[in-house]
Amino acid sequence: MVIAGSLLVLCCLLLIGVTVPLAFGGVLLFLSLVGDFDVAGYLPSGHWKMNSVVLLAIPLFIIAGAIMEKGRIAAPLVHLAELMIGHVRGGLSIAAVLASGIFGSISGSGSATLTCIGGIMMPHLRRAKYPEGLSAALIVNASPLGMLIPPSSSHILYAWVSQTSVLKCFLSTVIPGLILITMLCIVNQVQLRKCKDLELNERPTDFAFQFKTRSRSAFPALLMPLIILGGIYGGIMTPTEAAGFAVIYAIPVAIYIYKGMTWKSFRETMLQAGITVGVVMSMIFMVLIVSRFLIFEDIPGIAEDLVYSVSENPIVILLMVNLTMILIGMLMDDISGLLLSTPILLPIVQSVGMDPIHFAAVLGVNLGMANVTPPTAPNLYLGARVTGAPVVKMLGPTMIFIIFAWMPTLILTTFVPQLSLFLPELLLGK
Numbered sequence: 001m002v003i004a005g006s007l008l009v010l011c012c013l014l015l016i017g018v019t020v021p022l023a024f025g026g027v028l029l030f031l032s033l034v035g036d037f038d039v040a041g042y043l044p045s046g047h048w049k050m051n052s053v054v055l056l057a058i059p060l061f062i063i064a065g066a067i068m069e070k071g072r073i074a075a076p077l078v079h080l081a082e083l084m085i086g087h088v089r090g091g092l093s094i095a096a097v098l099a100s101g102i103f104g105s106i107s108g109s110g111s112a113t114l115t116c117i118g119g120i121m122m123p124h125l126r127r128a129k130y131p132e133g134l135s136a137a138l139i140v141n142a143s144p145l146g147m148l149i150p151p152s153s154s155h156i157l158y159a160w161v162s163q164t165s166v167l168k169c170f171l172s173t174v175i176p177g178l179i180l181i182t183m184l185c186i187v188n189q190v191q192l193r194k195c196k197d198l199e200l201n202e203r204p205t206d207f208a209f210q211f212k213t214r215s216r217s218a219f220p221a222l223l224m225p226l227i228i229l230g231g232i233y234g235g236i237m238t239p240t241e242a243a244g245f246a247v248i249y250a251i252p253v254a255i256y257i258y259k260g261m262t263w264k265s266f267r268e269t270m271l272q273a274g275i276t277v278g279v280v281m282s283m284i285f286m287v288l289i290v291s292r293f294l295i296f297e298d299i300p301g302i303a304e305d306l307v308y309s310v311s312e313n314p315i316v317i318l319l320m321v322n323l324t325m326i327l328i329g330m331l332m333d334d335i336s337g338l339l340l341s342t343p344i345l346l347p348i349v350q351s352v353g354m355d356p357i358h359f360a361a362v363l364g365v366n367l368g369m370a371n372v373t374p375p376t377a378p379n380l381y382l383g384a385r386v387t388g389a390p391v392v393k394m395l396g397p398t399m400i401f402i403i404f405a406w407m408p409t410l411i412l413t414t415f416v417p418q419l420s421l422f423l424p425e426l427l428l429g430k
Helices: 002-015 020-034 039-050 054-070 075-085 091-107 110-127 132-142 153-162 166-172 174-194 207-233 239-257 263-296 299-310 314-331 334-351 356-370 378-387 391-415 418-428
Strands: none
Touching: 002 020, 002 314, 020 263, 039 263, 054 091, 054 110, 054 153, 054 239, 054 263, 075 091, 075 110, 075 207, 091 110, 091 132, 091 174, 091 207, 110 132, 110 378, 132 174, 132 378, 132 391, 153 166, 153 334, 153 356, 166 174, 166 207, 166 239, 166 356, 166 418, 174 356, 174 391, 174 418, 207 239, 239 263, 263 299, 263 334, 299 314, 299 334, 314 334, 314 356, 314 391, 334 356, 356 391, 356 418, 378 391, 391 418
């Protein structure tokens, strides 16, 4: 009864709009008042578990993403992609997807990707007479690529919780991320067939000169993920050290090269990033204690017995796990959803033979899709504010993207393990 009551309290608080950290705090208060759970006794254990060097990478990547967003580091990437394919029908929207993938690989944040790329690309798409709702929906659906293209904060957390390799978790989502990019572009092109009045950019007569100029301008931004990923996979830097390097590298690039930020605005950016870091780390602390209670009450074992009471077919079990992750992701953000679902669902998928690294990719695709799936869809509502497009206009195209782009990617990632395991095994061994 206590467990059911705590889950009910959590759902009710989230549905009425209480922030995730306070919602989990409400659950802890409920457990301390109604159950025999000694919340105070678990506070030191939560503090001890958060005292991790690996976990330090998360606030560093948040700071790096904030600097890149305010410093206009994504603008040269967009301009280069626009030059390359802007003259093709639907090329501007494809450029938005590619730019989201590249910027997401740098920031590791879906919300930062959406804010930055949406603010840059939406005016271009409007001027070219692309449908407002479709364009905004595409940008929203491409924003979770920051969770799939490494480095990703969510996969650092997953590796930390599941005690698996951070590098293998990074690599597990590369191919699913590329599949999603391809599917989003294809589905978008199909939806654009009825649009006859799109304005295409003319290919400049001095294309070679423009390409050279824009490539030189975009080079500092493109160099950042190459150095970070090359340093990590080359064994030169740990993920935490790479996150610290990302912050150090982004500051002079944003201030002196792209001049999107001054030292005065840098201080404001750090204050905003500090607020985000405080919220995220408080949320992690709260969720850790709730997760510890769930493990203490053997909820993973109960969930496994419940699943096997429905079916012992591995396909059915994996479908049930996917549905559970989608529902969790629809109610909360990706970090809290990951921390809550990993200790409960990982033993279940391992019981049917799924590798933990494979599950990292499945979890990433699931939570990314949940962030754009109504009714909660945090990225969808953020996208409405960033792009200025009404949510009503975005709903139809978003559902088409979910059904024909996200769902096929999720099915392939779930039932074709080598899509997730090929690169980790190739580069890092089994």
